[in-house]
Amino acid sequence: MDDGSAPQGERPGRHDIVELRVHGVSGARPERILGRAHVTQVAGDRSGGFHRPDGSDATEPDGLTLEAYRWGDLPSGTVARTLSLVFLLPFMLSNVAVWMRPTGRRSGAGVTVLCRLLALNLTVLYVVSISGVALDLLAWRCLGAAPCRAPFDTVAGLDGRQVGIRLAVLALLPIAAVAFLRLLGTRRPRPAGNPLWAVEPIVGRLRAIHVAAAFAVLDLTLLMARTAGGGTASTAVLLALNAAVLLVCAGLLAVPGLLDRAATKRMVTRAGSAVGAVAFGLSAATLLTVALDDRAWPSSDGLPGYDAIANWALLGQMSLLVALSGLVLWHHGRGERDKALPRGLGAAVVAAIAVGLAAALAADLVYQSGDLLGGYRGDGGPPVPYQWAILSFFLHASAGVMLCGALTLLSRRRRWRAAAAITDRDFPAVTPSAAGRLRQVTKTVARARFAEWLGLLAVTYAALAVIGLATGLLRLFDLTPAQLVRSLFGLRPGAVDxxxxxxSTLVAVVVVALLLGGVFAYRTAWFRRHVGILWDLGTFWPRAAHPFAPPSYADRAVPELADRITQLTERHRGVLLCGHSHGSVLLALAVLRLPPRVRQRVALLTYGSPLDRLYARLFPAYLNEKVLRTVGERVEWRWLNLWRDTDPVGGWIFAANRPGDPPPDPADPASRVDRRLRDPRDLLASPGERRPPPVRGHHPGESDPEFRAAVRELAGRLLDTDGG
Structure with a gap:
């Protein structure tokens, strides 16, 4: 079944060429991809497999044998897994940011280091927030300083127990949370063979470093609370050793290329394992020291030293983000600029979103838990660092919404003028009965062109996030938002509350929306098609920065595609690769893996492709024009790319080739790859038709006449290459 041969009863086409279709992020069923009611899986498994029509439906009228590769379940899997991965969203975004580095070698190495340190900080903040609930709220407040509402005032029968015992027992909650992260980040099995990415072995080293840092931060939280009432020699030694572990973890990530170089991988692997073992041993010693220390503890409303640790964790985020933004902007200022979607700035933008979201989620966890348990009554509310985090998120999120609305309104006239120029050229003679239809098409084109403004929107939002995070400076002065507002504006503290x-409610709504999105991604095709691109884009890249991010499905999909293409070329005269949307990205990478003997019998047809419009701009160091030209050279420029002005995602790759544009350079084969499709084909219904041709937009349209014409042309090129 996996040998690449045709299923029983299949009749090969007259040209014996396979049309292999790869879908986009919509995750369509194989029946829909192939346009057939009955299909049979011929290779792969339930998550990702190759399908062909049954019996006499196996070929197209053009004589090509149909096959489809369905990978839609690889990025997510089960509904339960998707819902659990929602909580890894900040980790996923921090991991994507490292792949958005600029093309410069020096600046790229600096961006990689800063992204990895930011990712480590996210893990630290995760542990600090869980510790805030377990140690500060439950162990210290609810069971001691200010009893919470029942039944939380008697958690696990620890009420009345010695403080150290309460802290040591409830410290198991953050430890379990770290174990939960490690479980979620466990890679799913994939086929044997050479993986797509060379960075996947780094995950083990990163995981050891992050786990060690998590244990060290938990220990420091406990030890700082213990030393607030007077330290001992043992607590001083443990404090120094845990601080050293944290510094070693940061140092292993701060040296450029240390984790990636083949010459140092064994040393780093051993160092990561050693620091992990040391951190585990220090945690055991810390728990015992705290639990067995029967000295009196200081009297305070909150866990001593906890606010300082949360302060420095959040301030570290801001400092790293500002450094990353400065480095990326410095590189961008020295290189070529792209006004539509600035190349190389994605690292700072996505990192800002990841950091802002992580800080908001951490603060809201503590905030909502305190409200639920009633542990912040009468003592000024939640810890001050989290009050600033919640406030900054609310302010820059609100500003972001207003910015999006303002940008939509301000860009409307420019987008409309550009869209009107396109539709006027496509439909020069419009009858009065078609005027309404023309306006509708122009509106669709104008909406599709909003993607060209997303760069400005994203960069501005990132700037707002940095400004919001700058409130971390105010945390150092132990100044609450209520105190600042009262001193500046004379408002009552209740307004700030x-x-x-x-x-806090806004953050909770975001979490609920993400959870519902995970459900609707499976139940609603429309939702999956429009929102799934964000998740598929995030899980496309391997874990080069954060080991607890979702695993990369491309590490399986691309080698699986390359192996299947190789099998098909051994049994057929040629293979026509047809990739829609994100499927075109998978096929482009698969082409780069094909051996020369296979590439000679392969042609490529992409449609609705974001290769240049999104990927080359977001990931300029990995999917740039040089790489795309290499793809064309590998298939000897048997490549056509179909695009529409109504498509908000896909576009041209090398040249727009619009009517009225300068003729393509005959010496440059890349200039003949792109073919623009007029959309719709006409404004009014043809004679005998009840409805006018639909606006296709990002719809694949494998049965459209223009698509079939491109298929026939590329099949003919394959036959000419084969001597047929």
């Missing part, structure tokens, strides 16, 4: 409550 209401804003904080609104901010």
């Amino acid at each position: 209401r804003v904080l409550a609104m901010g």
Whole structure:
């Protein structure tokens, strides 16, 4: 079944060429991809497999044998897994940021280091927030300083127990949370063979470093609380050793190329394992020291030293993000600029979103838990660092919404003028009965062109996030938002409390929306098609920065595609690769893996492709024009790319080739790859038709006449190459 041969009863086409279709992020069923009611899986498994029509439906009228590769379940899997991965979203975004580095070698190495340190900081903040609930809220407040509402005032029968015992027992909650992260980040099995990415072995080293840092931060939280009432020699030694572990973890990530170089991988692997073992041993010693220390503890509303640790964790985020933004902007200022979607700036933008979201989620966890347990009554509310985090998220998220609305309105006239120029050229003679239809098409083109403004929107939002995170400086002065507002504006603290409550509710709404999105991604095709691209884009890249991010499905999909193409060329005269949307990206990478003997019998047809419009701009160091030209050279320029002005995602790759544009350079084969499709084909219904031709937009359209014409042309090129 996996040998690449045709299923029983299949009749090969007259040209014996396979048309292999790869879908985009919509995750369509194989029946829909192939346009057939009955299909049979001929290779792969339930998550990703190759399918062919049954019986006499196996070939197209053009004589090509149909086959489809369905990979839609690889990025997510089960509904339960998708819902659990929602909580890894900040980790996923921090991991994507490292792949958005600029093309410069020096700046790229610096961006990689800063992204990895930011990713480590996200793990630290995760542990700090869980510790805030377990140690500060439950162990210290609910069971001691200010009893919470029942039944939380008697958690696990620890009420009345010695403080050290309460802290040591409830410290198991953050440890379990780290184990939960490690479980979620466990890679799913994939086929044997050479993986796509050379960075996947780094995950083990990163995982050891992050786990060690998590244990060290938990220990420091406990030890700082213990030393607030007077330290001992043992606590001083443990404090120094745990601080050293944390510094070693950061140092292993801070040396450029240390984790990636083949010459140092064995040393780093051993160092990561050693620091992990040391951190585990220090945690055991810390728990015992805290539990067995029967000295009196200081009297305070909150866990001593906890606010300082949360302060420095959040301030570290801001410092790293500002450094990353400065480095990327410095590189961008020295190189070529792209006004539509600035190349290389994606690292700072996505990192800002990841950091802002992580800080908001951490703060809201503590905030909502305190409200639920009633542990912040009468002592000024949640810890001050989290009050600032909630406030900054609310302010820059609100500003981001207003910015999006303002940019939509301000860009409307420019987008409309550009769209009108396109539709006027496509439909020069419009009858009065078609005027309404023309306006509708122009509106669709104008909406599709909003993607060209996303770069400005994203960069501005990132700037707002940095400004919001700058409130971390105010945390150093132990100044609450209520105190600042009262001193500056004379407002009552209740106004700030209401804003904080609104901010906390906003974060909770975001979490609920993400969870519902995971459900609707499976139940609603429309939702999957429009929102799934964000998840598929994030899980496309391997874990080069954060080991607890979702695993890369491309590490399986691309080698699997390359192996299947190789099998098909051994049994057929040629293979026509047809990739829609994100499927075109998978096929482009698969082409780069094909051996020369296979590439000679392969042609490529892409449609609705984001290769240049999104990927080359977002990931300029990995999917740039040089790489795309290499793809064309590998298939000897048997490559056509179909695109529409109504498509908000896909576009041209090398040249727009619009009517009225300068003729393509005959010496450059890349200039003949792109072919623009007029969309719709006409404004009014043809004679005998009840409805006018639909606007296709990002729809694949494998049965459209233009698509079939491109298929026939490329099949003919394959036959000419084969001597047929």
